[in-house]
Amino acid sequence: MRGSAGDGPGDGCALPRGIEKPAGLRTGGLAGCLPVGWGAAHPSVRTRARFVTGVNEILHRKPPSRSRFRRNPPEGGVTARHKAQAPLVPPADWPAPSLPNTGRDLAGTLTGPPQGGFTLRTFLSPDRLARQSANHPWLTLGVWAAFIVLALGTASQLKITPSWEIRGSDSQKAANLLEERILGQSPAAETIVVQSATLTVDAPEFQAFVTRLTADIQALPGTVSAVTSVYETGDQALVSADRHTTILPATLQGDIVEATDTVAPLSELLAERNGHDGFTVLTAGDGSIWHDANHQFEKDLSRGEAIGLPIALLVLLIVFGAAVAAGVPVILALLGILVSMGITAVISQFIGIDSSTINMITMIGLAVGIDYTLFIVERFREERAAGLEKVDAVVAAGNTASRAVLFSGITVIIALAGLVIVPASMFGGMAIGAITVVIAAVAVALTLLPAVLSLLGDRINWLRLPGRKTKSEQPIDSGFFGKTTMLVMRHPWIAATTSVALLVAMALPYARINIGSLGLSTFPQHLQSAQAFNVLNEEFSAGLIDPAEVVIEGNADSAEVSLAVANLRKSIAEDGDFSTMSTLTTVEGGQYGYFTVLLNGDATSERAMDALRRLRGEYIPAAFGNTGSEVYVGGGTAQNVDYIDTMEQYLPIVIAFVLTLSFILLTMVFRSIVIPVKAIIMNLLSVGAAYGLVVLVFQEGVGASLLGFHQADQVEAFLPVFLFAVLFGLSMDYHVFLLSRIQERFLQTGDNAAAVAHGLRSTAHIITGAAAIMMAVFSGFALGDMIALQQVGFGLAVAVFLDATVVRSVLVPASMELLGSRNWYLPSWLEWMPRISVEGPARHTAGRVPSHEALAFELGPILTSGD
Structure with missing residues (x-):
């Protein structure tokens, strides 16, 4: 536009309405917008209308075409095309720059891309994403609807795989040898407990109850491959010292990965029989422990959502003062979680994902998903209150708050990527889940939210709380925060x-x-596996659930190894933290061998872990030091020791x-x-x-x-x-x-x-x-x-x-x-x-004059550009 008397501070100066002319500016045309002494020898400034347009764009915070953008004038102000032009330097009476040198660098970061520099404007461009989404809201919603439908379909295929692998650890080496060389795919074991307060195992009623229970367990389809009792084997190790309790060792069909699902019918049967005829019937083992833990985590997760979501809605209602504005962040956060669940479900088909990953997705998804949309919605409402048109307000929010959201998402991903470094499978799954939900939250905030805001417009402020003022109506230095x-x-x-x-x-x-490691002893006591653990710990040894597994690699059938096993048996017999030790079993012509050692106490207890450390660090080196064999110790307690040591390291x-x-x-x-x-x-x-x-x-x-x-x-x-x-x-x-x-x-x-x-x-x-x-x-x-x-x-x-x-x-x-x-x-x-811009250029509000250096900085690239 050409300036007029009413357009700016001088005769025809093309400054926007409301911006006062800084001291030293002349009047008349474009030159009227420049300091005295600027542009006199610059004929293109006086003759080319495109420069007027460029100045107007800048003063309205709209960047010029990138093809004409140059960060700084060339040395001496001379270009190849304008050798006769005078250098672009400020006059002597131009006020001194108000920004320090570091501030000028900062200004350059915010106002535009330096020559050869890197900004988010050219990478992902949140403002451009916002404009495209706002200009095509129904197309954007359609694309997201397709993603959501796809996520709904894949989320149901989520595969939960319990895993505590510590890559490269002693326990993992033992587990690998057991699976690959000795036992094959490890079956899932359960220890069923039957107890009577009045009857002993010698009573006919006790035997009849156990016999019926064993038959019913074996009749469960696709659940148990083997179950035995003292009445079949005569093994008195299956009976407690007071003879009021017995255990039924059982093996589930399938492997440990499938045990969480396989054990469900068994748990239901035992829960029905528990308390009948005065008998206590419980189970603890590979499947039931994970089954109970997953069930409890899901219950806690639902409770957390039931508590957290209403409070989050109330907080949003207080912050925004409008019900629609409060509901949008919550709905979009839930959509981001759903999309992340769908992605994670696909990943779970290839790598192990356990229940903790689901908890992570929900917690992080709600937190960042609501926060990211909160920031952008607030900026949109602020820009609308300042007078911008609907789409322009969406773009302005995209050029400021959305950039901050993108950078915040990158920093969160960097931090979560640190979890991948830890060689523990549980961290890999949690990191993948958390990173996918952060990416989904950022994608929703940068694309879906602008479309929603474009459709809603000022309806975002519907259902306003009575008596609430908008942020623009309140003095910025008022209230508690201003005073603080x-x-x-x-x-x-x-x-x-x-x-x-x-x-x-x-x-x-x-x-x-x-x-x-907070194990079974810290589980809620209403869980079946926790109750079974307490009985086992009191009447037998909790180590029955998860004994230490000692694996020998090399010369396992040699006389030296046999002597070492005998010496080890003597050493642990003198240590009260150990219970019993099985006989040595060899495979593959004596190349490999293994035996188990029962520890007294929970696999996660300090007592059991200290005993395991003595077994590894003292007893085994003393016994096997001269055999030439490699000895690894695995099992639940060994995994816990390696897990704790890895976390500290x-x-x-x-x-x-x-x-x-x-x-x-x-x-x-x-x-x-x-x-x-x-x-x-x-x-x-x-x-x-x-x-x-x-x-x-x-x-x-x-x-x-x-x-x-x-x-x-x-x-x-x-x-x-x-x-x-x-x-x-x-x-x-x-x-x-x-x-x-x-x-x-x-x-x-x-x-x-x-x-x-x-x-x-x-x-x-x-x-x-x-x-x-x-x-x-x-x-x-x-x-x-x-x-x-x-x-x-x-x-x-x-x-x-x-x-x-x-x-x-x-x-x-x-x-x-x-x-x-x-x-x-x-x-x-x-x-x-490289220069990376978090927030794009801010709008100049009416009545506020940009600093002289900022104005000069932005005019310079236009005045030094060529055709």
């Missing part, structure tokens, strides 16, 4: 030291952590991996080494505080009964690794969202303090709402009956609360205020790093 921000900014030293001291104090109990490796990649990514995004270092320190503080509180509540029992939790002597071994990976990723949501807003205002004003204050005040309600939603979801799972899930839910909820309150609302603004422009420091030798 100003208080922190006035006293940054006090705020920083107090918050750090609080987090460090919370983290101190972590020094006393005792990690372990890989925790620092995972931390180093995640921190290194996150530091590199944050440095490229924020063009600063200070911001990443602070982010890492703050995240470590919040995660450390969560670790400490988990130890304090669950291991030491402080407040456990008050909160409805079960105390345990140990913290689940995977928890430190798992919590770090998940929390580091999730905490970046808040950090990126907050810092991107700070960057946006810093570009406009060059004032670090004002930018920090604006970022805090404008995002506090969203960050607090997002944290409240995550806390609701995680707390719902913490109220389950499985202690491991309680520890996970509590640790996540506490860490998110601390991160959103103490860290993001106090420590971040205090540190930003203390460091000032040094926050954006980047050494010159790192200038080569």
Whole structure:
């Protein structure tokens, strides 16, 4: 457009309505929009209308065509096509730049792609995805509908495979040899317990009951391949010392992988017979333990969803003040979970996926899915309130909040990828499930949500709560958050030291952590397998459920090995933590051999694991040291020992991996080494505080009964690794969202303090709402009956609360205020790093003048471009 008297500050200046002319600008045409002395020797500026259009586009925050974009003028301002043109330099009376050099670099990152640089605008382009989805909403919905239908079809094929493999471990080597060389595919074993308070096994009634039960078990179709009793074998080892209890060893049809399903008819039969005629009938074994655990996890999962979703809806209703706006994030989060389930179901056909993966998908999917859509919906409503048309508001949200969501998703994926490093099959499955649900949540937020917003438009604000004002109607520095921000900014030293001291104090109990494996002894006591374990532990040896399996490779039938086995039998007979030892069995011409050793106690107990360590570290080396044979110890207890040792070994490796990649990514995004270092320190503080509180509540029992939790002597071994990976990723949501807003205002004003204050005040309600939603979801799972899930839910909820309150609302603004422009420091030798833009250009609101340097920076590429 050509300017007019009413269009801008001068005669014909083509500045948008409401933007005042900075001092030093002349009037008349395009030259009237430039400082005195600019463009006089630049005939193309005065004669080519396309430059006028370009300036108007920039001042309205619309980037020029990329084909004409150049980050900086060439040295001396001379190009091959305009050798006679004067250099493009500001006049002497032009005000000094308001941004420091590091800020100018930051401005370059935000305002456009540098020559040869890399920005999200040219990679995935959230704004372009948003525009395409908004312009073609029904097509977008149709594509997503097809994905959802496909996911519904594949999700039903999800294959749950119990697996505790620790790649390369001693126990895994033993398991591989047993399957490949000795026993073949391992069958699933069950130990059925029959007990009477009044009768002994010698009573005819007892024998008749066991005989009928054995016949009924054998009659179950496709369930049990073999079952025996003391009445058939005469083996008195199957009878307790007081003769009131006997066990029936049973073998399920199929292998261990199929046992979870195969055992179901047996469990149902025993549950029916339990309590009849005064007999207690229970079972524990490979199938029933996993069956009970999966059933309980599903029950806890449903309870968590029933608690977390209504609270999340209530929080969203408070944040948005409108029912439609509150419902959209929840619905889209559930769709993302469904799509992820479908993808995971396909993957489960090729690799092992256990029940913990499903829990992970649901927890992470609800948390990030709701948060990501929350950020974008809020930005859309903000842009609409500022006067943008519907599609433009969708694109503006895509160019700002969606970029932050994309980057947050990348950081979460990086953190979760750290779990893949751990050579434990359970982590591989959990990482795959979590990564797929994060990808699905980001895809929904970047494509499906813009289409929904385009269709809804202002109907997103339907069913508004009475008496609620929109965000644009409220002064930005009013209310609790505005006052808190100003208080922190006035006293940054006090705020920083107090918050750090609080987090460090919370983290101190972590020094006393005792990690372990929470096994059957910590299962809810209403479960059949847990009750059976208690009886076995009291009347026999809990090691009957899962004995140690000793595998010999090489010369297993030699005289030296036979002598070693005899010596080992003598050693364990003198150790009260062992029960019995079976005879040596050899195969393949004596090349391989194996025997079992019963341990006293639960396979996950400290007693059993200490005994297993002595067996590996003392007794076997002393007995087999001169035989020339390799000896491996497997079984449940050995797996638990290897599992715990692996978690301890890989925790620092995972931390180093995640921190290194996150530091590199944050440095490229924020063009600063200070911001990443602070982010890492703050995240470590919040995660450390969560670790400490988990130890304090669950291991030491402080407040456990008050909160409805079960105390345990140990913290689940995977928890430190798992919590770090998940929390580091999730905490970046808040950090990126907050810092991107700070960057946006810093570009406009060059004032670090004002930018920090604006970022805090404008995002506090969203960050607090997002944290409240995550806390609701995680707390719902913490109220389950499985202690491991309680520890996970509590640790996540506490860490998110601390991160959103103490860290993001106090420590971040205090540190930003203390460091000032040094926050954006980047050494010159790192200038080569690619530039990645989190948020695109921000709109200029009416009445606000862009800083002179920002204006000059954006005019420069247009004025130096060729045809």
